[in-house]
Amino acid sequence: HGTEEQKQTYLHKMTSGEWTGSMCLTEPHCGTDLGLMRTKAEPQADGTYKITGNKIFISAGEHDMTDNIIHLVLARLPDAPVGIKGVSLFIVPKFLVNKDGSLGARNGVYCGGLEHKMGIHGNATAQIVLDGAVGTMVGLPNKGMNGMFVMMNAARLGVGNQSLGLTEVAYQNALAYAKDRIQMRSLSGPKAKDLPADPIIVHPDVRKMLLTAKAYAEGGRAMSTYCSMLLEKEHSHPDEKVRKDSGEMLAMLTPIVKAFITDNGHISTNACMQVFGGHGFIKEWGMEQFVRDNRINMIYEGTNTIQSLDLLGRKILGNNGATLRKFGKLVGKLVEEEGVNEKMAEFITPIAILGDQMTKFTTEIGFKGFQNPDEVGAAAVDYLRVAGHLVFGYFWARMAQVALREIAAGNTDKFYLAKLQTARFYFAKLFPETTMLMRTARAGTKVLMDTDAALG
Template sequence: MGQYLPPLRDTQFVLHELLDAEQTFRQLPPYADLDRQSIDQVIEAAGKFSSDVLFPLNLVGDREGCTLHEDGAVSTPSGFKEAYAQYVDAGWPALSCDPNYGGQGLPLSVYFAEKEMQCAANQAWAGYVGLSHGAYECLHASASAEIKAAYLPKLASGEWTGTMCLTEPHCGTDLGLLRTKAEPQADGSYAVTGTKIFISGGEHDMTDNIVHLVLARIAGAPPGVKGISLFVVPKFLPDANGESGERNGVRCGSIEHKMGIHGNSTCVMNFDDAKGWLVGEPGKGLAAMFVMMNASRILIGVQCIGLTDIAYQNAALYAKDRLQSRALTGPAAPDKPADPIIVHPDVRRMLLTQKAYAEGGRALAYWLALHLDQEQTHPDAAVRAQSGEMVALMTPVLKAFMSDNALEATNHGMMVLGGHGYIHEWGMEQFARDARISSIYEGTNTIQALDLLNRKVLSDGGGKLRRFCQLATAFVEEQRRVPEMQEFITPLMVALDKVLTFTDEIAARAQQDAAEIGAASTHYLRVVGHFVFAYFWARMARVALDKADTGDRFYEAKLATARFYFAKLLPELDYHLAAARAGAAPLMELDEALF
């Protein structure tokens, strides 16, 4: 059933040695006193909870799944409820919440580090608390003071959990089509009626109340996205004391049988004149929900880092232990009946791919998370705006690039284990099944790619992209004459140039034919993803070189992984450039009837 070792050393490397988080926090009033030691202590404790409490429940959660009872109640797998109680008792739900509502007020960058480890250890379990925090963020950003007072303390304490209710049977990507209705009531509330599907954590047995954030159309609202409003619809209406009171008209109709994340309930939720309250302004529901959606997309990227890491850890463990055949270069362990399979170059290729993706992803994710902290709390509006741009630009990259990478990495894990990789008890196939959802939910990767190319790059004439590229250019300028950095700087410069040229090309093509955007987008995202990884891997190599003579072999591994990334993974960029440059015609030629 394997192991999970929280990646404390690498997380510290990224937060402190690569990104100097302490320095960033010093500029941010709410976090100005946060020192490295405190951060590390929190992350260490979070790691311990993940490996000691959550990881042992991962296989059992997959095997048992969730159970829907006749009365619409849903049981989570054995141990999930108890683990949740421990989580609440330790105060974890409040980690990054606002102290005004009972939160501990830690930055999101620390929150995401906590989440990475939870998702690695038990993605199904982590799904309940991740979404719940998303609901907290959404209400915190958009709800009235009254709603905040009623719900935020309960979400921050973990007494209640939250959901996001967007998808309906006939619409997921295109929410403009949604039909759930909200009828205004005399008391200022709304009666919400409709059916939502794919609602993660829509029903469960871990808390005594569940707070649904529901997109619906107020009677008489215009069609399309402009007619969509957001409502808070609790399972139990808060009573006079703010506790769970009367049962509301929302029930779980069924739960889905999914490829993975079996321990996370995925519900069809039926709203039948359920009492709800408007969050934010009428017609602005989608924008309000997108606060939650954007945070969820970053969370998915972080989750994929976790799954990539745990797949790596267990594949490496197996590859060092499993004796099978001899190295092509001659016996490496002549005293044993065969060599450990880690001697084989192709096994190393798979392991290093996992390692390079996990660690590259970690650098991008925590860099992004620090920008999110700056966007939310920096005293200077210009800095907030700049950080917001970086967050907007890199969110789809982190989500889609890392979810594709996690799918590849978990599949490599299975391959390293051979037949054992395909068997439940070894755990590896579960990582692959669990990882598979990440490229689908919260906007498929096709949508992420369009978001990146169309909304984030082309819509501002490539402005945000160029501002990110300036970071790379500055680093290149600084390092280009340093001999030991040549092996990283040269390909980084080439990648940078390709991204800029390619962006201009697509912009020009798109003016002729909008189909060119959709034809290029998925390839474009992978091109940008590799460029961004090349930038962070070059920076990590710089740090590792600086510390090469400390005797800490961590830096030796970092440097070797950087070399592997540039040699073996970065070249994929050119494939995607070539495929994108082939344009829209080969995609659009075939008549729909001939498919």
């Protein structure tokens, strides 16, 4: 969205890491609803703008690790339309940049304070004060959201991967601990007869907690890898139709990456902390940090409720389910390939059934939402988790397919047996959540909105 001059001035040093950047969007009185923001941008005779206002929750908004910080700031022009259609985007560097690329005077953008947070203490979150700071516009006047969403969608994919990393590191630590920690005997008889008690990994519920994290980590990794491929195709594929289709599919999957993987990260990091028992709650073991660090991922870059509304309202109902049907064709193709293979039945049957149910489920929610938009708000979070399981189920079925083929061909690598065992756990213990979620989504708005006495 920037000019060639802006790209040449800033991008090389930002991608090299010599300079860093920030997204200055949120203000004290408005988070997601950026149409309410008050930061103003006054045009100057030289084509720049004087930016004045306050921003909060700005990740890496102030530090001395690099020579410059390039803030991308949303602000309003004096004659801007009310609401989201009156927002423009500006480059506001901490130090102004001279024509030759060297650093000039200190700009009027300062850290007014640091937020004291529950987690992610390795990344300073700053309150930013803009006091007549010099900025240059990116893109067109009042069209700042176009550029902002490029950043935001990249950040949403990044946040999903952040939770994926936390899920994986929590799992690895919990697995090692469960193999080493001895506590009680197995209910079916001693397993480590040379020890006074058995390692806790022999207990079914400990295995359930470990396998939950493993299944969510590996399912998330498969989906994230697929999204990376879609991103490459959207930007680089020679066929325009493939570029368009890849971008459309990625747009639908982005809120699922952000919300489903971060919700799963919350479930998984808590489960892995539980494996440690009382030690999990103590800082020296490191497990409570994974729980704290993951918690923000469900909030920032658009809360998971916002992701759910985006998925159901914009990405699915917005085009009458066209993109969802395209993903349904991928599921249908796999079902066709493996539908008569008895060894694949435990993986194929659940996604085939849910694939069929999704059409009726989506249509029903859409019809109710047409009559009362609050119905979409009431169902959206449950709906996203159902969609998330359909996507994870598809990738887990594909992983099981590959594993079965490799084992049948004589491959004795335990990797494939482990995939198969984890897939069986996922479909038996996690995927059935979809039945409950569809029921709660169908419960509608009355039990939520007709509650003035309860919430009075």
